Amino acid sequence: MSCIIWNCRGLRNQRAVQELVDLVQVKAPLLMFLAETWADQARLNYVKDRIRFDQKFFVERINKGGGLALFWRDGIEVDVETSSLNHIDVTINKSIEKPWRFTSFYGELETQRRFESWDLLRHLHRQISIPWLCAEDFNKITKQSEKSSGRLRPSNQMQQFRETLDECGFMDLGFMGFPFTWSKHWQNGFSLWERLERVVASKEWLMSFPDTKSQNHFGSICKELDLKKKELARYERLVLQGGNATRLLAIQKDINSLMDKEERMWRQRSRSLYLKDGDRITRFFHCRATIRKRRNNISGIKDRLDQWCTQTDQIASVFEEYYKELFTSANPESVPIALSSIP
Incomplete structure (x- = not known):
């Protein structure tokens, strides 16, 4: 069974919805969890229709931020056990042989409240003793190598996260693809990259599904590139009216850098994406295979x-x-x- 777990950082933008539609067409998942939807029920119903899923469960956003949503197809049985602003906990195939548990999780953003997230994980651990998969944005790294540039994270904060994962009996599934899942960039050229999203599972779950693979789909580069191109068009008009071209040159440099990163991301993605339960010929796979054949010719x-x-x-x-x-x-x-x- 294929699942998509994604911090979409907003579904109000039509570009984000289209990116989600494209991803669903490639991966053909039965289950999908989205964090930070920033969307109300009407918008989520629209998204459900666009991606052609049958069922949904969601946690309301707060003002304009937050929001969690779980979508699934009728091909699987999903029972929602508990939910909060930070999680949706469900049982998969509860009345069928080999039920298992899936918790979609979103860690507290504020460092001083991060302990609440770890307490919630421990509480969930004590509830149901069946094979357990937990995934999404924990908003915390486990070691310094999961962070590129910027100040070092306090070791005690990472230790608390590692201890919580150990207490819950979780093992990290690792990932295929781009090594970071979140980024932030400043006008002075400084960039910060971190791996905040991960998939973890209990030993029992791994024994039940030993061939499971986790792939990182990092889409924020595409969003940033789109924003930079719009900014470039705006500054080009200003320069034509006699404005200073310094900022224009800086934006062009940023776009070139993002295009290089986007190329690497798609190259990694085209080589590592896989479809379980039979391959499907899609426009995306055909396009990437054609390009690779042309490059090797x-x-x-x-x-x-x-x-x-x-x-x-x-x-x-x-x-x-x-x-x-x-x-x-x-x-x-x-x-x-x-x-x-x-x-």
């Missing part, structure tokens, strides 16, 4: 006379002649003399 080569060869038989002939010459002995006569000099 040799369209021309120069021969020993420095002539450019583009025909398939000519290219093959150049390779054949090169390797024949490379591996054909020249029958040297001075081999005994050379060998006698070796001690």
Whole structure:
């Protein structure tokens, strides 16, 4: 069974909804959890229809922020056990053989309230003793290597998170893809990257689903690139009216950097995405495979006379002649003399 777990950071933007639709088409999940929806019930109903899911459960946003939503298809049985502003706890296939538990979790944003998140995890741990999967945005790293640049995180805060995971019997499933799930960038060029989202599971859950893989889909780069392009268009108009071009050059540099990151992200994604329970031919996979084939293709080569060869038989002939010459002995006569000099 395929699941999507994503901190979408707002569904009011049509671009975010379209990105979600594209992701669902590629992954074909039966279950999907979204954090920070920033959406009301009407908007979530619209999203459910767009992604063609059958059922939903949601936790109301607070003012314009927060909000959790769980969507699923009729192909699985989902029973909601408990929920709060920070979690939705459900049992999957409760009346069927091998039920398991899924908790979609969203950690407290404020550091001084982070202990409330850990207390909630411990409380949930004591409730139901069946195979347990827990995932999403814990808003905390477990070690310094999960953070790039910026101040070091206090070791006691990371230790508290690790101890909570240990008490709950959780093991980190790791991930495939981009190493960070959250980023922030400043105008002075400084960037901060962290891995705040993860998937953890109990030993019993891992024994029941030993072939499970977790992949990081990091979409904020696309959003940032879109915003930067809009900002660039605005500053281009200002410069045409006689404004200073310093900021324009800085934005162009940021866009080039984001485009490089986006290219790396899609390259990683195209090589690591997989579909369980049978492959599906999609426009995305076909496009990426075509691009990779084109990149690996040799369209021309120069021969020993420095002539450019583009025909398939000519290219093959150049390779054949090169390797024949490379591996054909020249029958040297001075081999005994050379060998006698070796001690």
